[in-house]
Amino acid sequence: MSTHAKRERLLLADLLEAAGPDAPTLCEGWTTRDLAAHVVVRERRADAAGGLVIGALRGRLERVQSEFAAKPYEELIQLIRTGPPKFSPYGLKQLDEAANTVEFYVHAEDVRRAQPEWTPRPLDRVFEDALWSRLEKSARLLGRKSPVGLVLRRPDGQTAVAHRGTPVVTVTGGPGELTLFTFGRQKAARVELDGDKDALTRLQDAPLGL
Numbered sequence: 001m002s003t004h005a006k007r008e009r010l011l012l013a014d015l016l017e018a019a020g021p022d023a024p025t026l027c028e029g030w031t032t033r034d035l036a037a038h039v040v041v042r043e044r045r046a047d048a049a050g051g052l053v054i055g056a057l058r059g060r061l062e063r064v065q066s067e068f069a070a071k072p073y074e075e076l077i078q079l080i081r082t083g084p085p086k087f088s089p090y091g092l093k094q095l096d097e098a099a100n101t102v103e104f105y106v107h108a109e110d111v112r113r114a115q116p117e118w119t120p121r122p123l124d125r126v127f128e129d130a131l132w133s134r135l136e137k138s139a140r141l142l143g144r145k146s147p148v149g150l151v152l153r154r155p156d157g158q159t160a161v162a163h164r165g166t167p168v169v170t171v172t173g174g175p176g177e178l179t180l181f182t183f184g185r186q187k188a189a190r191v192e193l194d195g196d197k198d199a200l201t202r203l204q205d206a207p208l209g210l
Helices: 004-019 032-044 046-052 055-069 073-082 093-112 125-142 175-182 197-204
Strands: 149-153 159-163 168-172 192-194
Touching: 004 032, 004 073, 004 093, 032 055, 032 073, 032 093, 093 125, 093 175, 125 159, 125 175, 149 175, 168 197
Parallel strands: 149 168
Antiparallel strands: 149 159, 168 192
């Protein structure tokens, strides 16, 4: 049975393959090759992936990621497409769904939205609700560096507070767009912003995300 994470994984692999190894992404300084290497290392090299959250391990992460980026691009795509090795905790369906649904969605959009003529991808309601559920749980973590109060709002009125403070900016959009916004892709997210002009400017440049 397909899951959100599996679907987004295959879409990401397809997008990376179609773009080629030297295309830009929304990840500053990263080409599609760099992004592919990041995805593979995160999933297959737990000894290095700790550098994503632990500063002391960042040097090791960068070295290992550079080694993977030097591999044939087609090999990286295949490693993403086939999924985690048997010994990886990501091989567990529930953990894969919890850890990778948002990860692969965001990175798929990193590839799509770096292209000059991209258009928004329609998301079905079930997937939107899955993204919103995760966003509600992680909003305060993602918004912790916001310089202003930050409220996330779905078009149907559901809200989540990402950061308490004043002045307050309300960001309205679909769960997918709000996810991208709170993961630091503010300029690429199709959202509506309501708040003080100076606060809006500060928020657009804020280091949101993990």
